[in-house]
Amino acid sequence: MDRTERILDLVALLLDAQAPVSWGEIREAFPDEYSGSQDAAERKFERDKAELLELGLPITWTPATDEHLEGYVIDKSAYYLPELALAPAELAVLYAAGSAVLTSGAFPGREDLAHALRKISFFADGQLPPPKVRLELSELTGSRELPARLEALWGAINAKKWVDLEYFSPFSAQVTHRRVDPYGLALRRGMWTLVGWCHLRGAVRSFHVHRVRALTVNASKPRSADFQLPAAFSLDEYVAAWPWQHRFHPPTEVTVELRGELAPLAASLFGVTAPVSNERSTFTLSVTDLEGLVGYVLSQGPDARLLAPESAVQALRAAATGVLDAHRSSP
Amino acid sequence: MSVQERLRRLLFLVPYVARNPGQKVAEVAAALGISSSQLLEELDLLTLVGRPPFQPDDFVDIYVDDDERVYVQLDQRLSAPPRLTAEEGVALAAAAALLKPASNDALRAALSKLEGVLPPHALERYRAMGRQLDVAEGGPDSLAELAQAVAERREVVLDYFAASRGQTEQRRVQPWELVSHRGQWYLSAFCLTRGGQRLFKLDRIAKLELTRTTFTPPAGATGAALPTSTATPVTVRFSRSRAPYVRERFGSAVRELPDGEVEVEVPGDSERWLTRWVLSFGGAARVTAPAAAIAQVERAARAVLEG
The missing domain is CATH 1.10.10 (Arc Repressor Mutant, subunit A)
Incomplete structure (x- = not known):
């Protein structure tokens, strides 16, 4: 049988x-x-x-x-799955979110998600309309392998099994072998980061999943955990949500000003709330990567400025001068 | 496929057919995300499933009729699928998190109902695992509201900042589709105010309101108006220090230059995107062609220095 x-x-x-x-x-x-x-x-x-x-x-x-x-x-x-009693709007928006992710190409737990969507729509009468939300998550090169890697990592995270990685660093152009206890996956700005205990470094480290060249999950004793997740672990502490949050140096307070059309956009552009007065909003950020902040502020155009400290103001000027020098049509 | 995955599929299949009797083979297969021939194999296996003492009435009776329609006569108490597993719950919650549930009542309510139907032992695991998948993307707050409007086909009134006019205007639109393209969210919609299909950037929407008016989107109404790459491509050169990053992102599309610098061509369809992107490198990226694109970056850098 x-x-x-x-x-x-x-x-x-x-x-x-x-x-x-x-x-x-x-x-x-x-x-x-x-x-x-x-x-x-x-x-x-x-x-x-x-x-x-x-x-x-x-x-x-x-x-x-x-x-x-x-x-x-x-x-x-x-x-037995009971009726979820989702209102049509609730089901529609949850279904739209799930379907957008399924078609995005690169999201861990795709099989789990597909089953979840089937189950939440089990009691829905009639066909659900095709959800019109499209999301692109696999733009980097090497992304062909990305869905399979994410799926394997998702399995290892849930079963708490260590993984062996061949990890490529673009800066040294070298591949290192790492054994990692996978703690979790985080998506930031379209890129997936694996955070886990690195046996080689003896510390929690983060790894860009698209830089993983080969991946093996410990196959022995699949039902017994290799490690425990530390009680206080939080993914957010190890991944930078914003370009100024990479942990390159001790935090400094930098004051940012947004003007004109950017003034009301502090929340969406910088993740902070700041009141607007006289078509301006001003706020301070805790910055551990000044270069990251400078590039980001510069990319917002003339309506985003740094006000303090002076070193940050000068760094922004220097970067803008660098761009100008590189593009100057006449001396 | 693992035994577990197959079990999960079959435990859903029987109740699905019981609830949707007479669907075509292809429809049932599509609902399960498998091919028709895979479905027929699964049905073959199910006819062998039953319970002791394995008398004729003790077997699952599931069959395909002459018209290619699937029915179940005896479901052997597989009348509803099993509840969601913790993994299924976490995957769904993470997907929902991408659409910013905090700013949408319907999505928030849906997530709390989802927690309500997880079995108690899975709920604990679901909460613990929630810490292990984090998709806090900096998406615009309007995402979930608009996703709801698109799904429910409800007209929306927006306060929209039109860069070309330099002012905020009120628009009434029929939302067709939400698309995330190069890290930017767009709403493809029919604009009733302007009388034509338009693409709206979500980060330019200052205020929005879902109306009670519904509409029927025309057949094939999608993001046909997405930025296309018909414009002249723009050539960008990167310093040696940035080259590894560029090689990683662009792969074989990168042109290696003798001095260790690298060059790539990017679509020239979005001035704003290109300028922002080049500026973000603070001088380590240089547009080398066409002249119009060079001038545009130069203007942007001057504007910053003079601002």
């Missing part, structure tokens, strides 16, 4: 049972399947049960009581 078939038979048996099903009854029901020594048969059953538990099926063993003998049960109220 095919293993999938046997496991589905078990589900059908447990879903139909009115009382706990004992191991003896299970063995009797599948004499050819759980044959051989008691030990071997039990191990085989445990492996089958593990598949179902990993799928989230609520199977438990319950001891004997006055009313029934000991055995296995599926808690039916916890098994």
